[in-house]
Amino acid sequence: MISVEEALARVFDLCAPVGRETVPLRAAAGRVLATAVTARRDQPPFSASAMDGYAVRDADCGEGASFDVVGTSAAGHGYFDTVGAGEAVRIFTGAPVPAGADRVIIQEDVTRDGDRITLTEPLGAGTNIRASGGDFSAGDTFAPTRRLTPQDVTLLAAMNIAQVEVYCRPEVAIIATGDELVMPGEDPGPSQIIASNSFGLAAMVEAAGGIARMLPIAPDDPDGLRYVFSLAEGADMVVTIGGASVGDHDIVGKVAEELGLDRAFYKIAMRPGKPLMAGRLGEAVMLGLPGNPVSAMVTGQLFMLPALAVLSGLAAATAPTLTAVLTQDISENGPREHYMRARLSGNEIAPFERQDSSLMSILSDANALLKRPPFDRARKAGETVDYVPF
Numbered sequence: 001m002i003s004v005e006e007a008l009a010r011v012f013d014l015c016a017p018v019g020r021e022t023v024p025l026r027a028a029a030g031r032v033l034a035t036a037v038t039a040r041r042d043q044p045p046f047s048a049s050a051m052d053g054y055a056v057r058d059a060d061c062g063e064g065a066s067f068d069v070v071g072t073s074a075a076g077h078g079y080f081d082t083v084g085a086g087e088a089v090r091i092f093t094g095a096p097v098p099a100g101a102d103r104v105i106i107q108e109d110v111t112r113d114g115d116r117i118t119l120t121e122p123l124g125a126g127t128n129i130r131a132s133g134g135d136f137s138a139g140d141t142f143a144p145t146r147r148l149t150p151q152d153v154t155l156l157a158a159m160n161i162a163q164v165e166v167y168c169r170p171e172v173a174i175i176a177t178g179d180e181l182v183m184p185g186e187d188p189g190p191s192q193i194i195a196s197n198s199f200g201l202a203a204m205v206e207a208a209g210g211i212a213r214m215l216p217i218a219p220d221d222p223d224g225l226r227y228v229f230s231l232a233e234g235a236d237m238v239v240t241i242g243g244a245s246v247g248d249h250d251i252v253g254k255v256a257e258e259l260g261l262d263r264a265f266y267k268i269a270m271r272p273g274k275p276l277m278a279g280r281l282g283e284a285v286m287l288g289l290p291g292n293p294v295s296a297m298v299t300g301q302l303f304m305l306p307a308l309a310v311l312s313g314l315a316a317a318t319a320p321t322l323t324a325v326l327t328q329d330i331s332e333n334g335p336r337e338h339y340m341r342a343r344l345s346g347n348e349i350a351p352f353e354r355q356d357s358s359l360m361s362i363l364s365d366a367n368a369l370l371k372r373p374p375f376d377r378a379r380k381a382g383e384t385v386d387y388v389p390f
């Protein structure tokens with residue numbers, strides 16, 4: 001069995017961005033830029049007032065100086081004459097500072113009598129003028145290697161960019177397998193249960209910016225499974241759930257190989273998640289996740305999401321590992337890297353007593369995976385341990 005780290009490296013080797021498309025700015029948030037953007041104008045495009053007040057010549061601003069108010073510059077409506085000696089232009093925040101003026105006196109610092117103002121307070125340190133191009137200049141490039149944030153969209157709009165070239169959203173086909181499964185809302189037979197983790201994985205894909213194509217539940221027979229695989233045609237990633245272990249009905253690996261799976265690995269030293277499989281299936285990356293709901297969701301988090309990130313145009317990156325203080329003693333670990341469902345509050349982490357990989361109530365309570373290396377020694381309350389946010 002290979003290590004978690006080696007398995008993830010092999011998964012990354014299977015992945016590359018899935019394509020590019022041009023989208024309007026309104027659809028850009030959450031996407032990854034495929035082409036650097038070049039600002040189409042300076043910002044501010046003119047020197048602009050930072051305050052409501054009066055634009056004057058700084059050299060005229062002696063103590064108690066008076067000025068004639070000769071015009072107005074408002075946002076969207078500039079004043080296009082030159083401000084002369086002893087003159088002031090009424091100005092508002094964001095308005096162009098007229099030629100000749102090199103200071104804005106805030107209105108709180110003057111008294112006004114008709115068209116005459118008089119300085120009543122000492123001048124502040126700044127001129128209250130934002131220099132033209134002080135934020136960014138035409139020709140500046142913007143190429144973040146992350147999903148575009150709402151802040152980025154603000155910047156792009158200000159750069160006068162109406163559309164951007166981004167990487168396509170990967171499409172992930174999700175195949176739940178097993179004769180025991182029925183859909184939520186259906187009436188299960190006496191030996192049946194409800195398909196659950198396929199819904200969790202679809203939600204995970206969508207929260208990470210992918211498109212989930214949830215296929216019909218595949219039965220435990222090769223013909224039925226082959227048919228459902230055929231419905232995954234065109235997807236960038238095919239994720240199967242269950243049928244991955246060694247039982248008589250665990251046929252996913254066999255059928256996928258008949259269909260051309262070029263396997264990168266099968267079985268990893270991880271708990272939960274031992275029977276994970278990965279490879280290339282035609283144009284798609286295939287991940288075969290274990291069926292136990294916790295195993296499927298944990299391997300989804302640690303393998304499917306990083307793979308999806310690379311397909312989306314992001315760099316290959318392991319889930320971040322943070323540290324917290326253990327609230328209780330835990331016994332030594334076995335040969336597999338263990339990701340224990342745990343509750344993090346503040347800087348303290350409490351692993352749940354029951355770690356069976358079928359327990360969905362505990363899965364739902366968990367917000368962290370306490371990460372333990374193979375053969376980790378017993379740990380005491382108060383020790384610092386690693387975890388992955390979940």
Ligand SMILES: Nc1nc2c(c(=O)[nH]1)N[C@H]1C(S)=C(S)[C@@H](COP(=O)(O)OP(=O)(O)OC[C@H]3O[C@@H](n4cnc5c(N)ncnc54)[C@H](O)[C@@H]3O)O[C@H]1N2
Pocket residue numbers: 176177178180181193194195196197198241242243244245246247250272273274275289290291292293295357
């Ligand atoms: N003799 C051995 N048996 C098992 C081994 C082993 O090494 N030797 N490994 C165990 C481990 S670890 C895991 S994990 C499971 C994984 O088995 P499969 O991937 O083949 O999964 P299934 O047998 O199909 O299902 C396991 C369990 O999960 C339920 N399930 C499946 N799909 C779903 C779904 N979409 N939603 C909800 N629940 C699902 C299924 O009914 C089973 O209860 O194998 C161990 N066995």
Ligand code: MOO
Pocket residue numbers: 270271272273274275290292295357
């Ligand atoms: O490896 Mo299994 O996923 O422990 O339940």
